[in-house]
Amino acid sequence: MIEIDLDKVTIREFNQQLHDLNGTDKKEAYKIMNPRGKHSVAVGADAPVDITVEGHVGYYCGGMNKHANIDIKGNAGPGVAENIMSGCVRVQGNTSQYAGATGRGGMLVIEGDASSRCGISMKGVDIVVGGSVDNMSAFMGQAGNLVVCGNAGHALGDSLYEVKIYVQGEVKSLGADCVEKEMTEEHVAKLAELLEKAKINADPRKFRRYGSARKLYNFKIDNARLPE
Amino acid sequence: MCGIVGLFIKNPAMEANLGNWLSDMLIEMTDRGPDSAGIAIYRNPVAANQTKITLLSRDEDIDWKKLGEQLKKDLHAAFEIEPVLNHAIVTTDANADDIKTWLEQNRPEILVNASGKVIEAYKQIGLPENLIERFNVRKMQGTHALGHSRMATESNVTTEHSHPFATGEDLCLVHNGSLSNHNRLRTFLRDQKIKFQTDNDSEVAAGYLTWRLREGDSLEQALEAAMKDLDGFYTFAIGTQDGFAVLRDPIGCKPAVMAETDDWAAMASEFRAIECLPGAESAKIWEPEPSRIYSWQRD
Numbered sequence A: 001m002i003e004i005d006l007d008k009v010t011i012r013e014f015n016q017q018l019h020d021l022n023g024t025d026k027k028e029a030y031k032i033m034n035p036r037g038k039h040s041v042a043v044g045a046d047a048p049v050d051i052t053v054e055g056h057v058g059y060y061c062g063g064m065n066k067h068a069n070i071d072i073k074g075n076a077g078p079g080v081a082e083n084i085m086s087g088c089v090r091v092q093g094n095t096s097q098y099a100g101a102t103g104r105g106g107m108l109v110i111e112g113d114a115s116s117r118c119g120i121s122m123k124g125v126d127i128v129v130g131g132s133v134d135n136m137s138a139f140m141g142q143a144g145n146l147v148v149c150g151n152a153g154h155a156l157g158d159s160l161y162e163v164k165i166y167v168q169g170e171v172k173s174l175g176a177d178c179v180e181k182e183m184t185e186e187h188v189a190k191l192a193e194l195l196e197k198a199k200i201n202a203d204p205r206k207f208r209r210y211g212s213a214r215k216l217y218n219f220k221i222d223n224a225r226l227p228e
Numbered sequence B: 001m002c003g004i005v006g007l008f009i010k011n012p013a014m015e016a017n018l019g020n021w022l023s024d025m026l027i028e029m030t031d032r033g034p035d036s037a038g039i040a041i042y043r044n045p046v047a048a049n050q051t052k053i054t055l056l057s058r059d060e061d062i063d064w065k066k067l068g069e070q071l072k073k074d075l076h077a078a079f080e081i082e083p084v085l086n087h088a089i090v091t092t093d094a095n096a097d098d099i100k101t102w103l104e105q106n107r108p109e110i111l112v113n114a115s116g117k118v119i120e121a122y123k124q125i126g127l128p129e130n131l132i133e134r135f136n137v138r139k140m141q142g143t144h145a146l147g148h149s150r151m152a153t154e155s156n157v158t159t160e161h162s163h164p165f166a167t168g169e170d171l172c173l174v175h176n177g178s179l180s181n182h183n184r185l186r187t188f189l190r191d192q193k194i195k196f197q198t199d200n201d202s203e204v205a206a207g208y209l210t211w212r213l214r215e216g217d218s219l220e221q222a223l224e225a226a227m228k229d230l231d232g233f234y235t236f237a238i239g240t241q242d243g244f245a246v247l248r249d250p251i252g253c254k255p256a257v258m259a260e261t262d263d264w265a266a267m268a269s270e271f272r273a274i275e276c277l278p279g280a281e282s283a284k285i286w287e288p289e290p291s292r293i294y295s296w297q298r299d
Helices: A011-019 A185-198 B012-028 B064-075 B096-106 B128-134 B182-191 B201-214 B219-229
Strands: A002-005 A029-033 A050-053 A069-072 A088-091 A107-110 A123-129 A143-148 A164-167 A178-181 A208-212 B002-009 B036-042 B051-057 B079-084 B087-092 B110-116 B119-125 B144-150 B172-179 B232-240 B243-248 B257-260 B264-268 B284-286 B294-297
Touching (some): A107 A185, B002 B012, B002 B172, B012 B036, B036 B172, B064 B096, B096 B110, B110 B119, B144 B243, B182 B201, B219 B232, B219 B243
Parallel strands (some): A107 A123
Antiparallel strands (some): A178 A208, B036 B119, B051 B110, B079 B087, B232 B243, B257 B264, B257 B284
């Protein structure tokens, strides 16, 4: 276990230490002390390391994460796990706006609530939220799964492509082209797998599923343009 | 970008720390807005028949004593002037509007930063730490205060373009965001006899609230109306005589974090500006919802 005290080491120095391992299979374990809401904690990791953050972080914690497991014992500011590629980022508290935005793979687990635009433009990441999400979550989501054990705010799944959304509680309103869809046994099994992987305790049979009606402009074949 | 902070002391025994704590919060927000800095602080209330006015001179070499004598002679009222460099705290039994009109006609280089019973406001271009040192903010005691660090986007970097902006008696506003319909709204508000000192968008938001309050709205009603009429994005912190209020636009475009303990309630653009407060580790922390008005006041 390598202890990093952010009162003594700068974010730049710590992130450089992480980047020095990039592309290797070194399984170092880090414990990050005194994050104090600082930005960009553990951004750009590309090795199967374990990072535990002892407190609240600011913007972009775990951004672009590849292979690493990051466990934040507190709240996370805007853009946590933005563009995550693989690995897992877990937030034990709440998150601010656009958690997991544009994420391409891996998993983001938020044990508390996420605010607006959770999973905006997600492209393959799986996001499991133990609490609720606010307005415009999964906006323009292209691939992956968004699981919400609590409630969802307004305009859920607006302009959605192929993201599957599972919500256990109330949805304030659905966004353009987002509709409720049938929850088949296949979906129940997939949701159970996601919940288990996220270590979030919930009954997959109590969820409803939402997805794209595929009626917007881009889904109409006549609007397709081939490059000239 | 811009940084805003607000701190409200719930436990009167902690009032001595207000300036010091607010300073730490505002300095933490320096990189969100290094162009200019300002604070509004609520302290030292004047008597019921008096008004307290913070004046700001664009000319650093101002003779405040001479100004006081001129005001006394022309307005036939008592004036007590406490100079603080290019700012001055004026206590008077004259009408605040009469003073504003007199200044416009006779001393246009002097601006009214704030007026009321308890509010004082200080601002200048440059970093928060310079403002704090120059005006000895760390030593200021009081019940509550707001701070702003500005990264200018839509208008010039000058002292008078800095926040906070006064919005009526003991009210002021700090803003993170930008408004897109401020020119049209300023024209409308000028027709309603609301005065503007700059072409700044946030001053229009302040003027808008002044207008609604003058028309008899409560602060809550004025903010509800603002949500309909202001086009753009904003997180506002608004200081009132006995507390402060926070409002984010319906999209929730600009960040805000709030926290509360038994001793204080605080808001800031980012958590790191709250983390420096004593007791932050056990505070209740949350992100304010879009288009919901949050307010605190003394019982």
